[in-house]
Amino acid sequence: MAAGAPRVFVSHLSGVAVFDPNGDQVGRVRDLVAMLRVGRRPPRLLGIVVEVAGRRLIFLPMTRVTGVESGQVITTGVVNLRRFEQRPTERLVLGELLDRRVTLVETGEQVTVLDVAIQQLPARRDWEIDKVFVRRGKSGALRRKGETLTVEWSAVTGFSLEEHGQGAENLVATFEQLRPADLANVMHHLSPKRRAEVAAALDDDRLADVLEELPDDDQVEILGKLKDERAADVLEAMDPDDAADLLSELPEEDKERLLTLMQPDDAADVRRLLSYEERTAGGLMTTEPIVLRPDATVADALARVRQQDLSPALAAQVYVCRPPDETPTGKYLGTVHFQRLLREPPFALVSSVVDSDLKPLPPDASLPSVTSFLAAYNMVAAPVVDDSGSLLGAVTVDDVLDHLLPDDWRETEFHGPEGVPDGRH
Template identity: 85%
Template sequence: MAAGAPRIFVSHLQGVAVFDPAGDQVGRVRDLVVMLRVGQRPPRLLGLVVELATRRRIFLPMTRVTAIQSGQIITTGVLNVRRFEQRPTERLVFGELLDRRVTLTETGEEVTVLDLSVHQLPARREWEIDRVFVRKGRKGGAFRRAKGEALTVEWTAVTGFSLEEQGQGAENLLATFEQLRPADLANVLHHLSAKRRAEVAAALDDDRLADVLEELPEDDQIEILGKLKEERAADVLEAMDPDDAADLLGELPTDEQERLLSLMQPGDAADMRRLMSYEDRTAGGLMTTEPIVLRPDATVADALARVRNRDLSPALAAQVYVCRPPDETPTGKYLGTVHFQRLLREPPPSLVSSIVDTDLQPLDPEAELPAIAGFFATYDMVAAPVVDEAGSLLGAVTVDDVLDHMLPEDWREQEFHLDEEVATDGS
């Protein structure tokens, strides 16, 4: 949904059909999942509860929703068909927020919630509830006709929804630190007790927990993963960058590795096994299996659209790799690289195959860390392709992963302790 698009009342989403990118219906919307926040801040819309044809209810993150239009919802990517389980910090809109009695802040009058509207924040992929449709007078069911004046007010004009400022529950802690970067939230978790750390990890959504795990020391990662239910642990591993997830899996006992791999989507599990087959400090062990791959007949406009993906790290977005089909790693024959700056200088209709850089030699998957670091330093690279003997692109190594493995093993813990000392000194 484009920035500036009109708000959508949730009553219009009840039972709406959900379609995949090919146009096939995958299910219908049965509820919306939101996260309440401290004070009067509008809640975040996390995703949708979608009922499949099999009656199984799954969670569809809003980051996978590409359009809400004409009574239908379009998704992108592969759906996770595991059964939806509500987290402690989550609220169901139809199940828990509608038909609820709240109070108008200005008058102190109790009203009944009949509907809520959601909108997408400008230039961001986040959605919020912004307005509340209420009815004064006696309580009436959601969407029912009842006596009393009906009006639409801003979220901040009512009380009775939001989290209280007091309390030590995990949801209050999460709300307080919601705006922190993953590395900063990892710092917070690192200094919590094991019990509190487990409570907060259980309350985080999968994507947020995955981002935070990538920033934690190895011991904390293993501890947190071990306290999650196995199905959820597998979901979180799938949400992590493949190389980071493979590193974490590699630290677990073999039988636990196999149990978690068996619970993953087959494609994700195959990526994990492939990455774990390489030595840790080699290009194969450091690479991610999800670089931007384009066919030779793709245009510069196609490439720029892929680069704009907000989920990509700056290093992965710095260049695209042109390969013959198949497009997923390991690909068909690797043809070369196109750098982001070159894309900006070319007409959008131009084919990427006409501007591909073939001079730069790719990394061998068995190349060791010193050679990789020398390659990055010599050619001023932030990412580099990894290609096997058959000429297939296996993945890409990014500079952050090189630095991560060149620093001392306990560098994350040293950074956390340094932050603690600075805070103590008041500097």
């Protein structure tokens, strides 16, 4: 940004693409790093947290930023690909400053920070946070009715204090377009306090999706900070297999208490999954595949496949069974693959196009057996059927990969070149 150019509000930078001088995309902005200073001097902006391939977070010094305009950030020079680690003197602008309650110096009134603006200093490459966009009124629902105003950084105080009960609505709104896996990556790098506040601000379905993408330790930490009733609601919103995996990490007393608070049908599915060994087809499967009766039509099957909340793996095929339709079902008759559905007339019965040659997996099939099955038949999901012929669920390739990759795969990124200064001196 050239000297004298308009200031930029940081919420507009979330998710913005970062390009090198050749026009190749380096990654996307996930946060900004600032250092608070003594007195009322505006904080110095040190750099940008950029998410690169593999969800790795790196630090891009502001001295290497040549432009922040037209919905993009332009950088110059060599990019240090070492993983970003926040230092004690640093503050994450999006993660820690937004939603904070601060005080107007002139009136002593408490206000809520909705956004902050950055600007490059004239004739220098340094950047500062110079403006704060705030809302008057109490935090929470009533806050939305308060007056908003933009003030100088020096006109407010309270950023340097550790705040308890800091809201997260504006931070959540900043990241609302992120996929669950990307938001999970952002939350993983927040402090435990801020992570709990963001979790509290997410609705149950969104939090359930994010929890499924977090490392086990983060899942247990977040769930433990929710009230029991809400924790049960979030577990109900999770895929049963993911909920079972999470509950298996808890002490027996906590697990049983949450299962008791869940809806009986949801709890029954999770209890059934918990009864299987972890690295078996029964322990890996989801209990909610697409199940159709033999007299359902291709049109019925396509309508079910089109449901938005289905994962691609579960939408790849439907399972034809005799009643009851819920797992465990009546007799399993076979599978109809999505591509086959597209080739058949809408009025055709699924029973007429079912693939009954492929032998299903037993619930005690080992992880290597499940992996071999998917690889041998080029499948993204496989039916799991018990000795009586009832469909119990389906194992999807994403669940198999979760168990084949190292335990810390969500935290392990590729290693970039070492020894490149990061400019944070």
